[in-house]
Every structure is written in structure tokens, then in C-alpha cells.
Amino acid sequence: MSTATGNISGGRATTASGPLSHRRVRHYVDLVTVLVAKEFRVRYKSTVLGYAWSVMHPLAFALVFCFIFSFMSKFEVENYIIYLIAGLFPWQCLSNSIVGANFYFLGNSSLIKKVKFDRAALVTAGVLNEIIHFAVSIPVVMLFMLWYGHLPSLAWLWLVPMLVAVQMAMAIGLCLIVATCNLFFRDLERLTTIAMHLMFYVTPIIYPENVLPAEYRWTLWANPFAPLIRCWHGLFYYGEFPATAFLGAVLWAGAMLAIGYGVYRALVWRFAEIV
Numbered sequence: 001m002s003t004a005t006g007n008i009s010g011g012r013a014t015t016a017s018g019p020l021s022h023r024r025v026r027h028y029v030d031l032v033t034v035l036v037a038k039e040f041r042v043r044y045k046s047t048v049l050g051y052a053w054s055v056m057h058p059l060a061f062a063l064v065f066c067f068i069f070s071f072m073s074k075f076e077v078e079n080y081i082i083y084l085i086a087g088l089f090p091w092q093c094l095s096n097s098i099v100g101a102n103f104y105f106l107g108n109s110s111l112i113k114k115v116k117f118d119r120a121a122l123v124t125a126g127v128l129n130e131i132i133h134f135a136v137s138i139p140v141v142m143l144f145m146l147w148y149g150h151l152p153s154l155a156w157l158w159l160v161p162m163l164v165a166v167q168m169a170m171a172i173g174l175c176l177i178v179a180t181c182n183l184f185f186r187d188l189e190r191l192t193t194i195a196m197h198l199m200f201y202v203t204p205i206i207y208p209e210n211v212l213p214a215e216y217r218w219t220l221w222a223n224p225f226a227p228l229i230r231c232w233h234g235l236f237y238y239g240e241f242p243a244t245a246f247l248g249a250v251l252w253a254g255a256m257l258a259i260g261y262g263v264y265r266a267l268v269w270r271f272a273e274i275v
Contacts, residue, residue: 028118028121028124031117031118031121031125032121032124032125032128035121035122035125036125036128036129036132039125039126039129040129055136055137055140058085058088058089058092058137059085059137059140061088061092062081062084062085062088063081065084065088065206066080066081066084077208079148079150079237081144081148082141082144082145082148082150082236082237083208083233083237084205084206085140085141085144085236086141086232086233086235086236086237087203087204087205087206087229087232087233088205088206089134089137089138089140089141089232090134090167090228090229090232091200091203091205091225091229092134093130093131093133093134093167093171094130094167094170094171094225094228095196095200096130096133097126097127097130097171097174097175098171098174098175098178098192098196099192099193099196100126100130100175101123101126101174101175101176101178101179101182101192102178102179102182102188102189102192103179104122104123104126104175104179105119105122105123105179105180105182105183105271105275106179106182106183106275108122109275112271112272112275113272113275119264119268119271120176120261120264120268122179123172123175123176123179123264124172126175127168127171127172127175128168130171131164131167131168131171134164135164138160141236145236150237150239153239155241156235159235159241160235163228163231163232163235163246163249166228166231166246166249166250166253167228167249167253169253169254169256169257170224170228170249170252170253170256170257172257172260173253173255173256173257173258173259173260173261174256174260175260176260176261176263176264177256177259177260177263177264178192180263180264180267180268181263183267183270183271183274183275184267184274199223199225202223203223203225203226203229204220204226204229204230204233205229209230221248224252224255224256226248227245227246227247227248227249227252228245228249228252228253230242230245230249231245231246231249
């Protein structure tokens, strides 16, 4: 923590308010870089497999689901394992970010009390950390695709970064809400975990959308995660890019980011006294 504190306080102090300037943006980027590097050092200290753990957990989860559903499911999906990991890997990234957001501010209480900096950087760093782990898992998806005769498209070179940017914006917005509100309502940690478990099953991750009755499929648009997961399925499994779902994901991401930043701006002045 002392190393991070020294780096953070080395530049001009910034707050949640103030004009957007080149120096402020550069300071923010440097701060996020320091925080992400620190998190990686702490997380993988004394581990043998290191980054491989970020792939092994969701992959093991996917293999269990694939085994169970191959015997028990009433729907048939060709090359189901590809469909499963195409939705499960990005979902794991989202879920880990949002559940972990409960500690983005709370777990850095000493830093918040001692150093003046833009606290939102803690959220950005936490989300970026999970995004990096997700990026590591994409080659695993490609290996499964190649095994089953699916060829990745050159369009991935711009479509994947585009989707990652939308997912990151959505995650930052939701995490700002969770991280901020958890300082004032500590039960939110448990509620967030329960909510993400529920959302996992109401979002078409382990089952295709056509399992839902046609008259109820409109409800997917009320689910902020469904359009985004549909885009990942389209890209990795169906070999298409669903423009309508992407538009829905962008709108949800924009709304979440605006609401999250609004909540953060309204309450950030109380952080030092609450933590």
C-alpha cells in the first residue's frame, strides 16, 4: 500500500470535480496503471499457475454445465461448449467486477483517508483488472472454435475491442453504484452476490434465447446484460454481429455509466468520513 500511496501522491492531486485537462487525464491513467499493477502483484503473489487461474475457474464451470446439460437439457445446441464459454467468460468478468466492487472503496479506506485523488480510479482499476483476465481467456475460446471447425474472423480485430469497451463502460457504471452505496449500506455486499446469481439464470448464458416463449422474449431488453451477452454469442458462436443487440448494449452501458457517475459525484465528498 505504501508503494501505491507514494505513486499516487506524486502528481497533482485531483478530485471528482474540476475541468478535464490533459494533465488530469494523464494523472488518472498513471494512477489506474499503478493500482492495476499493485492488484496483480498481490493477487498472484506466491502462486504457481498465476494468470492461468483466471481461465481455469470459468472453464471448469463451463465443463460442468456442459456435462450436466448434455444429459438433462431439453434443448439442443450444436457445439454447446463453444456457446457456453462464449457467454460464460464475459459474464464471469462482469460478475467478478460487480461483486468485487463492494470492496473497491471499502478495501482502500486508508488510501482514501490519507491521499487526495480521484477515487473513481479505484473502480476503473478494479474493472480493468477483470477485463485483462477476460482478454487472457479469449485465446481459449479460439482454441475451442478451431477444434470444432469454427474459424475466427478478421472482423474480431475491431469488433472485440469495441465490445470490450462497451462492457467496460457498463461495468464501471454499475461498479460505481455498488462501491459507493456499499459504504453507506454494508448489507449490499450480500445483496449484490444474490442479485448476480439470479441474473446469471435470467440472462441467456447457458441456454439459447429461443428457449423462452416468443411472447416473453421482449423482457430480455429489460435485462441490461442480455444484449451484451447476445453480442458475445453472436461474435464467438454464430459468426455474426447483431447490430440491434449492440445498440441495446451501448444504450444500457451509457445509462449505467451516467447513473453510476452521478451517484459517485453526489456522495464522494463523504467518503473520508464514512470509510
